[in-house]
Amino acid sequence: MVEKAFFENLGESLNPVFIKEMRQYFQNRRMVIFMGLLLLVQFIVTLFFASAMTFDADGSDGVVFFLLIVFAGAGLSVLLCSIGAEQRFAEERSDKELNYSMLTTLKPSAVIIGKLEGAMVMILCIFSMLLPFLTAAYFMRGLSAASLLVTVCLFPILVLYALAGIFAGSFGQKWVTVLFFVGIFNSAFALIPAFFEIVEDLMERGSIDSTFWITVLVEYEVALLAGIMLFLLSLAVVSPPKSNRLLPAKVYLFALPFLSLLMMIPYYIVYGPSDFSPDVFFFIEFTFCCFAAVVFGIIAIFEMPTNSIRVYMKCPRAPVGRFLHFLFSTGFSGSLILAFLVLAIPFALLPFGDLSADETAYFQGLLSIIVSFLGFVTFSLVLSWRTKLPLPAWLWMIIFEVAGNTLAWIPVLLNGGEISGLGDYVRHACMLVSHFYALVELVDTAPLWAFNLHALYASLAVTGVLFLLLLPAIFKAFRMHRRPDDGAVKPPTKEMLRK
């Protein structure tokens, strides 16, 4: 009786989307076939290894088998949990008439959490299907129990992939699906070998040292911070149109440089207070501030200048509250100002870092590139909102990036396709006009070391002038950003709100 009541209560407390996801996952014929095939393949591979193994006391048959299963598991989790979640969600979201997030009283966060819970259960299912075979690998020798445990601990990082799938699916657009497919395959090629490498390294060393723990902990923290970011961005997409959908994402993004300080903890624990280098703080802070500024910039080009009455109704009347609400609410002005504010942190830190001249030049170079990116964003917004040309800001941004990229590759083509032969100043100029080129160059960081303050001053000056052009639009948006008289607005009655 007590048990029945417990399970009933449990059933009632579960997220409706999660229940729906589970029902759909386990009733989906393709999913059942997929799971069956996974078991069958593992069984065949086990038989093959079992028949071929030497049973030598020092043998390492289990290692290869183990790695094969881990590799297959990671790959399948990526495919099933990210692409599966993306496909299902995109299908639901593309149906504009039966979009349950707009038809029911479900909160957007409940929708995303339900989707994530569903994906996590699927990861758990895949993992539990791999577990017997991983155990068999252990008995084939060559593996320590600790290495098994640590490898298993790396699996939850795959939750990030599921979140990425949910984020892409939340758009319900085919072009996002295509981009996601391209992105997922590219990143899978990057992530799985890296994952593989960690495990292989672990096998070779035969023990788990402090460096390994730092790697694992930092990976977990990065995954957690990135996961929260993806969650909040998904929330923004799923939220009702013209609501203050970007508020949580913007607050989080602004807090990210401060939250990133948590990443110093593993270093501090492992190295202790005496061997801990403060440079770690500088590097982490720098990276996260640049990342936050770029994301703010990307968000800005997709936003409108003003908000809807839904947003204005929540605006505090006090001046400080009103300004903060303006800053963090949906609207490009806030995003752009926040991008520059976040970027001011590394600028302020630069003189205080215990850095070599080369390191200083490197960070100046990186800052120049981020500032020039924000310059592109600002100019796109200027053209979109201050002129009468009927193009959205994001389209201007694409035009600029394509033009800059074309321009940047001309010297490379003239140089016979060789980047290395170009002079530093040419390479710097190319990196400032083409951020794609900058990414390619970052692989070979030599030019960044030689970056000097001139590039930083130049990019700052250009971006500053562009920002001044946008100021009237920002002021106008701020003037409009006030709470209207709500005397005529009737709030819903208790009866209406009753479930």
Place this chain on the structure above:
Amino acid sequence: MKTEVRNLTRVFGKTVAVNDISFSFEDGNIFGFIGPNGAGKTTTIRIMATLDLATSGDVFYDGVSATLYPEAVRRVVGYMPDSLPGYKDIQVWEYLDFFARSFGLKGAERTRALDDIVEFTNLGELRNKFLYALSKGMKQRVSLARALIHNPKVLIMDEPAAGLDPRARHELRTLLKILADQKKAIFLSSHILSELQDICDGAVIIEQGKLLSAGTLNDLLAQVNGAPIPSAAPAPAQPQSGETADLSGSDAATAAPQPQAAPKGVSITLKTPRGEAEPVRLKLLEHPLTRSVDLFDDDEVHAVIEGTDAEVSRVVGTVFAAGLTVLSFTRNQMGLEELFMKITQGKVQ
């Protein structure tokens, strides 16, 4: 619950899909939403169901704004779209259960709601079927059950009868009448005007996003059939800003352009002795109220007479007095379809 659409405008780029329309209705009635394809019906309905936001104007449910409080509005509004669910991996009861949970129904309350709605929409035998395996009519029933699972006070339906066979349409009509008896307000768009005329208490007609006419069905039809319009002494006009056409009462306001009030008329078919049809035809044609006279064979005369009730009665009295055999006698009236054809021009945006 009073539903009020106030100065609703929706612009997509350069297209004004809905152009400053206003009307209102109350519960316990069924209202039709009529217009040619591309008139802005679905856009209006989507805004009413909180699926879209108006460029300006708003929809109010008992004075509560759908723009500002969409979550509260969703509790009192059920929306049934023209598209239907087709999931391959979810059963009917699971689908309904999901929506019941999504509206916050818990435990016994949810079970009772599910049982009631399954019984009401006659889905008992389909409970365990997958959605994709259902026919169009069955899917419509599931869709209706889904829209009603949280017992909304207002039901908004977009083309609910589209693609249904006559039996399914009849069943739908019956269900709608029961729902109206349960004091729910039902607002539905449809192209099957003859059926709307049978079940609707009022109608809103739009074209190119603009309101053409709105009012109770009797009042709308009375305008084209020439009956006196109760309390409509001052000519009804397009509702101004902040003013809505109330469909609920008898004082319906209708929008310009107004159809010309057509005079009432009768069609009468007379039997004459063989060879005497022609003199009767000529005699009838002499009368100023006779609109047309046709001969069938040489012993049947079909005449259309138009005029006020008193005038028509006098002519018909003359016919009876002449001792002619009356085979049929029909009052000519314009229905919703004729009204629609008369006041719309078939323009799309």
